[in-house]
Amino acid sequence: MMRKLTEKKLVLATHNAGKVAEMQEILAPFGITVVSAGDLNLSEPEENGTTFVENATIKAVAAAKESGLPALGDDSGLCVHALGGRPGIYSARYNEPKKNGFMYAMEKLNEELGDSADRSAHFACAMVIAWPDGETRSFEGRVNGTLCWPVKTGEHGFGYDPMFVPDGYDASFAELPAAVKNAVSHRARALKMFTDACL
Numbered sequence: 624m625m626r627k628l629t630e631k632k633l634v635l636a637t638h639n640a641g642k643v644a645e646m647q648e649i650l651a652p653f654g655i656t657v658v659s660a661g662d663l664n665l666s667e668p669e670e671n672g673t674t675f676v677e678n679a680t681i682k683a684v685a686a687a688k689e690s691g692l693p694a695l696g697d698d699s700g701l702c703v704h705a706l707g708g709r710p711g712i713y714s715a716r717y718n719e720p721k722k723n724g725f726m727y728a729m730e731k732l733n734e735e736l737g738d739s740a741d742r743s744a745h746f747a748c749a750m751v752i753a754w755p756d757g758e759t760r761s762f763e764g765r766v767n768g769t770l771c772w773p774v775k776t777g778e779h780g781f782g783y784d785p786m787f788v789p790d791g792y793d794a795s796f797a798e799l800p801a802a803v804k805n806a807v808s809h810r811a812r813a814l815k816m817f818t819d820a821c822l
């Protein structure tokens with residue numbers, strides 16, 4: 624029998640307020656109280672894993688040990704198929720030095736793609752639940768799409784959203800309303816896998 628979450632309180636192993644709000648909304652109907660690593664002043668461990676699941680596990684295990692509560696860690700990024708999956712786990716770091724939001728990273732990706740006929744990509748998100756005793760369960764969600772150029776800047780989203788057009792739509796994640804993105808996104812899918820399996 625795979626372990627379920629019987630505790631009614633969960634730590635979100637993230638310091639990102641946007642992600643906390645998004646996850647809080649999805650978990651509220653299950654009667655689970657959510658606190659963030661930021662609220663509890665937990666330390667931020669070094670993300671030195673080589674996969675999304677490894678990095679999400681590092682965050683979840685550290686938060687569970689430090690807080691004594693079950694913790695949910697996540698890690699996500701953009702994988703471009705013609706570039707062998709890059710930037711992948713380096714998606715955030717790809718934008719250093721930070722200039723004009725994520726324009727720097729998106730321009731770099733577009734240059735690397737050159738005139739490649741294959742502009743397909745996917746966003747991936749790993750969610751890992753860790754208990755204070757060290758047990759973990761992991762889930763991975765994905766959304767497939769195509770990278771557009773020029774980017775389609777909208778009023779929503781963050782990161783690489785203006786460059787990503789999800790399959791089945793003509794608009795980018797930055798143009799689509801949050802409710803649409805949250806119905807198909809890698810993060811929403813990973814979280815749904817977690818709630819289906821553990822709650």
Ligand code: IMP
Nearest residue numbers: 697698699700701714715781782783784
């Ligand atoms: P992390 O999961 O906070 O480590 O985020 C990794 C990076 O991946 C972010 O800084 C973004 O650049 C990118 N990323 C992850 N999810 C999304 C998304 O939904 N839209 C756009 N960019 C994303």
